[in-house]
Structure formats: C-alpha cells, structure tokens
Amino acid sequence: DRVLTGFSEATSVAVADHLREQDVVLHLDAGVERLEGDAGEVETIVSTDERVNVDMVLLGTGVRPRTALAEDAGIELGPTGAIATDAYRETNVPAVYAAGDCAEATHVVTGEPDYVPLALTANRHGRAVGQTVTGTPTEGGGVAGTAAVKAFEVEAARTGVIDHETARDAGFDPVTETVTAKSRAGYYPEGGDVTITITADRDSGRVLGASLVSEYGEGAVHRSHAVVSALEERATVFDLENYDLAYAPPFNTTWDPVLVAAKVLGGKLRDS
Ligand SMILES: Cc1cc2nc3c(=O)[nH]c(=O)nc-3n(C[C@H](O)[C@H](O)[C@H](O)COP(=O)(O)OP(=O)(O)OC[C@H]3O[C@@H](n4cnc5c(N)ncnc54)[C@H](O)[C@@H]3O)c2cc1C
Numbered sequence: 717d718r719v720l721t722g723f724s725e726a727t728s729v730a731v732a733d734h735l736r737e738q739d740v741v742l743h744l745d746a747g748v749e750r751l752e753g754d755a756g757e758v759e760t761i762v763s764t765d766e767r768v769n770v771d772m773v774l775l776g777t778g779v780r781p782r783t784a785l786a787e788d789a790g791i792e793l794g795p796t797g798a799i800a801t802d803a804y805r806e807t808n809v810p811a812v813y814a815a816g817d818c819a820e821a822t823h824v825v826t827g828e829p830d831y832v833p834l835a836l837t838a839n840r841h842g843r844a845v846g847q848t849v850t851g852t853p854t855e856g857g858g859v860a861g862t863a864a865v866k867a868f869e870v871e872a873a874r875t876g877v878i879d880h881e882t883a884r885d886a887g888f889d890p891v892t893e894t895v896t897a898k899s900r901a902g903y904y905p906e907g908g909d910v911t912i913t914i915t916a917d918r919d920s921g922r923v924l925g926a927s928l929v930s931e932y933g934e935g936a937v938h939r940s941h942a943v944v945s946a947l948e949e950r951a952t953v954f955d956l957e958n959y960d961l962a963y964a965p966p967f968n969t970t971w972d973p974v975l976v977a978a979k980v981l982g983g984k985l986r987d988s
Pocket residue numbers: 815816817818833834835836838839
C-alpha cells in the first residue's frame with residue numbers, strides 16, 4: 717500500500733508526495749480486478765474500490781523467470797524459483813550455465829540466493845560465463861539489489877537489505893536511522909534535501925542497506941554507490957563514516973549526506 721515497496725518508507729513517502737504534486741492520483745489500497753473495453757481498446761479499470769475511465773493502461777506486474785526449458789532439461793531451480801547455479805553460474809548439469817533474468821545469484825549481504833533480475837548482473841554474469849567457458853574461470857560477483865528510479869523531478873535509489881524482517885531472517889539485528897541533509901553547501905545556489913535511510917547490524921555495526929531520495933540531479937543515486945562499496949566490503953557504519961568522499965560546495969556539504977547518515981546511525985549504535 718505504498719509506492720516503491722522495496723525502498724524505505726521515507727523514500728516511498730517522498731516519491732508519493734512528489735507524484736501527487738504532479739497531479740498523479742495514487743490508488744494505493746486498491747487492487748485491480750479487471751480491465752474493461754470495447755473493440756480491443758481498454759476503457760475502464762475496475763478495481764476493488766472504483767471504476768476509473770482511462771485512455772491507456774501500462775501494466776507493471778513484476779518479473780518471473782521462465783524456467784520450463786531448463787526444468788525439462790533436468791536443471792535445478794533454487795529457493796527463489798530461478799535457476800540455481802554455483803559462483804561460476806554453472807548449473808547442476810555440468811557445462812550448462814545460466815546467467816541473467818533466468819537465474820538467481822548470491823546476495824552480498826545475506827549470503828543467500830536471491831532473485832534480482834537487473835541489467836548489470838545479466839551483463840556481468842554473461843561475460844563471466846564467456847570467460848569461464850573459454851578457459852579463464854570468472855565468478856562475476858553477487859547482487860546487492862541496487863536499483864534506481866526517476867519520477868518526474870525526484871530520484872531514488874536503494875541497495876542491500878532495508879527491510880528488518882529480511883535482515884532478521886539473515887541473522888542480523890537491524891537498526892535503522894533516517895537522516896535528511898543538504899545536497900550542497902548552504903551558501904551555494906540551488907541544491908536541496910537528500911533523505912537517507914540507512915540500516916546496520918546492532919552488534920557488529922555492519923552496514924546492511926540504504927534507501928536514498930533527492931530532487932533529480934541532487935545525487936541520491938550516485939550517493940548510493942558509497943553504500944554499495946560498504947556492502948561489498950562488509951564495512952561497518954564506523955568505517956563508512958570515515959570514507960574519504962570528495963567535498964566541494966557545488967556537490968555536497970563538507971560531510972556528505974552519506975557520511976552524516978553513517979555517523980548518526982553509528983552514534984545510535986554506540987548508545988544502544
Ligand atoms: C521495461 C523494462 C525496463 C528495465 N529497466 C531496467 C533498468 O533501468 N535497469 C536495469 O538494471 N534493468 C532494467 N530492466 C531489466 C533488464 O532489461 C534485464 O535484467 C536484462 O535485460 C536481462 O538480460 P537477459 O539477457 O537475462 O534477458 P533478456 O534481455 O530478456 O534477453 C533474453 C533473450 O532471449 C530471447 N529468448 C527467449 N526465449 C528464447 C528461446 N526459446 N529461444 C531463443 N531466444 C529466446 C529473448 O527474445 C531475449 O532476446 C528493465 C526491464 C524492462 C522489461
């Protein structure tokens with residue numbers, strides 16, 4: 717019942733508010749029951765709440781791997797329902813590899829198989845398989861669930877594990893903090909807020925994930941990459957707080973918002 721459910725609630729609220737400012741009407745609690753139309757053209761969406769007359773319908777219903785071909789060939793699926801592979805993308809059938817939207821991959825935070833069907837993973841794993849089968853065994857890395865979106869004049873990114881239930885299932889004790897900081901030095905023209913929700917493990921301080929939102933061009937997406945680095949190297953919020961990020965007034969404050977978020981969450985962990 718919110719937009720961008722894979723992002724933090726703060727990100728969802730910011731994006732939803734912006735959509736409404738653009739006169740987008742959100743029907744967050746309604747479920748689509750059917751589409752009605754005439755002569756091959758959709759005219760009405762019938763939802764659990766109401767009937768809405770429309771000119772056009774765009775469906776976004778998620779992604780599922782089509783695995784029948786693989787299953788018929790005796791290739792095993794993993795717990796996500798996508799094809800299971802080892803770190804080199806080799807399936808249970810020797811010399812048969814699976815990469816991209818048909819296959820699962822190991823999540824860098826949970827260490828568990830996950831299904832994140834996105835382009836970089838497909839590309840990287842495809843290249844890795846090419847190298848492996850031509851004599852240079854190459855793993856191609858895991859997935860952090862990093863994703864970005866632009867909606868009118870806001871941008872948002874998410875990476876890692878934000879959801880507490882998922883974090884607990886993976887054996888962590890998640891603590892989350894949401895921080896809003898300025899995207900540029902206060903005296904510098906323009907700029908805006910960057911809101912960062914960051915989650916870490918209480919005991920170890922290990923960064924588990926983050927969700928960021930800003931005006932378009934104010935750096936939420938590029939800032940998420942510092943968090944991705946922290947996830948990849950299993951860094952703590954105390955490590956992240958000390959990352960030597962660039963600073964200059966047109967781009968951030970002396971303490972970049974990511975560093976501020978890590979510092980605030982680190983303080984919360986120290987106090988807990
Ligand atoms: C609308 C949309 C927007 C997206 N935006 C982003 C984005 O912004 N960022 C991002 O990271 N990812 C994005 N993605 C996801 C990204 O496109 C996929 O993760 C990526 O293309 C997967 O690559 P792939 O090679 O595994 O599969 P595909 O690109 O789907 O390629 C599979 C190919 O196999 C062919 N094929 C299927 N069955 C057979 C068969 N039986 N015989 C022969 N050929 C067959 C298909 O025709 C297709 O050409 C988006 C996807 C969609 C649909």
